[in-house]
Each structure stands twice: as C-alpha cells, then as structure tokens.
Amino acid sequence: MLFRWLCLLLCVALSHVSAQPTTNHCTRDDGCDRQVALIEQALTMLQTMDGRLESIDRRLTAVEQRLEKTNEYEADHTNATRCRWSKDGRRSCYKAFVQRKTWSEARAYCQALYGGADLVSIETHAEDLFLVYMTQELQINYHFFYTSGKRDASGGWIWLATGEPFGYTGWGPEEPNNYDGVIEDACAFVNNMLYKPTGDTRRKVYWNDVVSTYKRGFICEFH
Numbered sequence: 598m599l600f601r602w603l604c605l606l607l608c609v610a611l612s613h614v615s616a617q618p619t620t621n622h623c624t625r626d627d628g629c630d631r632q633v634a635l636i637e638q639a640l641t642m643l644q645t646m647d648g649r650l651e652s653i654d655r656r657l658t659a660v661e662q663r664l665e666k667t668n669e670y671e672a673d674h675t676n677a678t679r680c681r682w683s684k685d686g687r688r689s690c691y692k693a694f695v696q697r698k699t700w701s702e703a704r705a706y707c708q709a710l711y712g713g714a715d716l717v718s719i720e721t722h723a724e725d726l727f728l729v730y731m732t733q734e735l736q737i738n739y740h741f742f743y744t745s746g747k748r749d750a751s752g753g754w755i756w757l758a759t760g761e762p763f764g765y766t767g768w769g770p771e772e773p774n775n776y777d778g779v780i781e782d783a784c785a786f787v788n789n790m791l792y793k794p795t796g797d798t799r800r801k802v803y804w805n806d807v808v809s810t811y812k813r814g815f816i817c818e819f820h
Contacts, residue, residue, distance in 0.1 A: 691816055699811065700716075710817055717742075717816040717817065741786075741814055742814045769804060
C-alpha cells in the first residue's frame with residue numbers, strides 16, 4: 598500500500614516535469630540518462646522498502662494474533678477477584694483458576710501471584726458459602742479446586758497456608774475416604790452445581806480428598 602502511494606507521488610512528479618516547457622527538458626548532453634538512472638534507482642529502493650514493510654506488517658499481525666489468543670486464554674482460564682469481610686474485620690480476597698495444576702504447582706502459583714497469597718483455607722461455614730456463590734456467579738466451567746488443605750503424617754488434616762488444623766469442615770458424604778485404596782492427601786473444594794445433570798439429587802457442594810499430583814483447578818486467597 599505504501600509502495601503504491603509513493604509510486605503515485607512519483608508519477609505526479611514526473612508528469613509535472615513533463616508538463617514543463619520544452620526549453621526545460623533535458624538532453625543526453627545535460628544529463629537525461631543520469632536522471633533516468635536515478636529514477637530507476639529510486640523505484641528499486643521503494644520496492645525494497647515496500648517488501649520490508651510488508652514483512653514487518655506480517656510479523657506484527659502474527660504478534661497481534663498471539664496476543665489475542667493469550668487474552669482469550671486468560672479470559673477463559675482466569676476469573677475475577679472476589680473479596681469479603683469476615684466477622685473479625687479481616688478482608689480476604691479470592692481468585693479462582695481453571696488452569697489445571699498439581700497441588701504443589703497451584704500453591705507455588707498462588708504464592709507468586711500476590712504478596713502473602715496462598716491456596717485458600719476454608720475456616721468457617723460463611724467462607725465456604727462465599728466460595729459456593731463466587732464459583733456459581735462466575736459460572737466457571739470446572740468444579741474441582743485445590744485448597745491449602747493437606748493430610749498430615751498422623752492422618753489428620755491441616756491448612757498449610759495457616760498451619761492450623763481443620764476446625765470447620767465441609768466434607769461430602771463418606772469423605773475423606775482414600776477412594777479405592779489410593780492415598781488422597783489434598784483437600785479439594787467441589788462445586789458440582791457447575792455440572793448439574795438433570796435429575797441429579799446428590800449433594801452439589803462439598804469437600805473431597807484427592808490425589809495431590811493430579812492436575813486440577815485451584816483457588817488463591819490473599820488479604
């Protein structure tokens with residue numbers, strides 16, 4: 598496009614020259630050949646520039662497409678932050694992710710995300726309900742989310758983010774259970790309301806013990 602505009606300008610300039618009185622026209626003796634050579638050289642340079650500009654434009658288009666894909670990925674995999682005030686006046690904020698990571702990867706991701714952030718610790722029924730409403734409001738297309746809950750050496754459960762043992766719990770029926778004899782050492786917040794099949798009468802929101810090396814979604818908490 599730029600090349601065409603430059604050529605148009607050059608043609609206008611040449612037509613302007615040709616429109617001048619004949620007394621201004623050059624002859625071979627006063628350098629017409631040189632002028633033609635310079636014009637041809639200029640056209641060659643313009644063609645080279647146009648090729649380079651087209652190459653740059655292609656690269657910029659490719660970068661823009663990659664950025665668009667990145668933005669789409671973030672929109673699909675990262676959800677808005679939600680905050681609440683607890684009864685003791687502490688403000689907690691939460692961010693849910695559906696990028697699937699192992700428990701260790703998820704915790705490291707949370708800790709790198711914000712200063713003082715960690716996987717969520719669900720310490721009260723009110724906090725549990727808040728997460729229920731948050732995940733439903735955001736309509737997240739995934740229903741297993743890692744928390745900071747881990748099974749300790751004695752078989753009990755502790756919130757590693759706070760170092761406190763479980764007080765309030767929201768385990769589902771017969772959970773935790775090391776299903777099928779497999780050691781399930783991480784606590785996951787499960788919101789099956791997000792995948793509600795017709796006629797399903799199971800409890801929709803609960804905690805479940807899961808294998809920490811499996812890749813799942815996760816919820817970060819920070820203050």
